[in-house]
Amino acid sequence: MSELRFTNTGGGEGPLWSFGVGEVEVFPIREVDYFPEPTEFFPQLESQSWTDGAFYTREPFTSDGRIRLNQEAHLLRAKDRLILIDAGGGNGKARNGGIFDRADRPFLEQFGRAGVSLGDIDIVVFTHLHVDHVGFATSADGHGGWTPTFPNARHLVVREEFDWWTGPDGARAMTRTGDYIADSILPLRDAGVLDLVPADHEVTPEVRLVPAFGHTPGNVYVEVESAGERALFAGDMLHHGVQLERPDWSIRYCVQPGDSAEQRRLLLERAADSGDLLVPAHFPFPAAGRVQRAERGFTYTFIDV
Numbered sequence: 001m002s003e004l005r006f007t008n009t010g011g012g013e014g015p016l017w018s019f020g021v022g023e024v025e026v027f028p029i030r031e032v033d034y035f036p037e038p039t040e041f042f043p044q045l046e047s048q049s050w051t052d053g054a055f056y057t058r059e060p061f062t063s064d065g066r067i068r069l070n071q072e073a074h075l076l077r078a079k080d081r082l083i084l085i086d087a088g089g090g091n092g093k094a095r096n097g098g099i100f101d102r103a104d105r106p107f108l109e110q111f112g113r114a115g116v117s118l119g120d121i122d123i124v125v126f127t128h129l130h131v132d133h134v135g136f137a138t139s140a141d142g143h144g145g146w147t148p149t150f151p152n153a154r155h156l157v158v159r160e161e162f163d164w165w166t167g168p169d170g171a172r173a174m175t176r177t178g179d180y181i182a183d184s185i186l187p188l189r190d191a192g193v194l195d196l197v198p199a200d201h202e203v204t205p206e207v208r209l210v211p212a213f214g215h216t217p218g219n220v221y222v223e224v225e226s227a228g229e230r231a232l233f234a235g236d237m238l239h240h241g242v243q244l245e246r247p248d249w250s251i252r253y254c255v256q257p258g259d260s261a262e263q264r265r266l267l268l269e270r271a272a273d274s275g276d277l278l279v280p281a282h283f284p285f286p287a288a289g290r291v292q293r294a295e296r297g298f299t300y301t302f303i304d305v
């Protein structure tokens with residue numbers, strides 16, 4: 001395999017990174033970096049500690065005792081199709097506190113710098129329906145409502161995922177954030193641009209969903225294969241480097257922590273054994289890398305910027 005690295009295609013406004021998976025071009029789109037206390041995500045740390053000096057206790061995974069969680073989406077150009085994997089937390093939306101409450105961040109502006117207008121996007125894929133993966137799919141319509149941000153796109157949600165979040169369990173789970181399904185997903189359905197798909201759906205010949213239920217009840221990751229190369233867009237199947245060493249550490253917000261841990265281990269084994277690129281949604285920006293088995297768990301080698 002040729003040596004892979006990020007290319008900077010940005011101009012004077014700062015870097016715009018991209019990398020290739022065969023003939024598919026990938027642009028990581030940055031939304032925000034944040035630095036929560038480790039125990040906010042990992043309740044395990046109330047009774048266990050992480051390994052002294054391990055790679056994930058240092059930069060870029062951790063800074064001044066806080067974990068770094070970056071928030072990113074991925075724009076793909078696959079032949080003549082433009083595909084967005086996940087849609088961030090969004091702007092201008094009322095949440096019950098937290099970093100996405102009435103946010104105003106230059107997320108969509110990055111599309112233009114990639115030479116893409118919002119109307120060019122063909123497909124938006126949601127790995128799952130957490131608050132930080134759906135928000136930019138709709139924008140304020142100026143009359144108190146919400147309208148699709150990408151007017152010509154089909155929006156793909158796994159049927160089990162949609163059913164759970166629009167049912168009583170989903171409503172309970174959203175008491176923490178506020179009902180973001182109402183402003184970010186239901187307007188897509190009402191506009192006739194939402195497709196409920198099976199969890200192994202083939203999006204295009206190069207892009208398909210892989211079922212991995214656990215983080216949420218209809219969670220998937222996205223496999224991209226082109227010209228003999230493959231990348232696995234892992235969404236929220238892992239958030240932080242500590243989960244490479246300890247794949248059994250699900251985060252506090254995993255809906256089914258046991259299943260989530262099992263799926264995380266299977267994904268890491270797959271990535272290690274195949275050499276496929278692994279691209280999580282919350283690793284230090286602009287993360288893509290390869291997984292290796294280690295004495296304990298796994299390690300991760302970033303491709304260079």
Ligand SMILES: [Zn+2]
Pocket residue numbers: 130132133235236281282
């Ligand atoms: Zn997330």
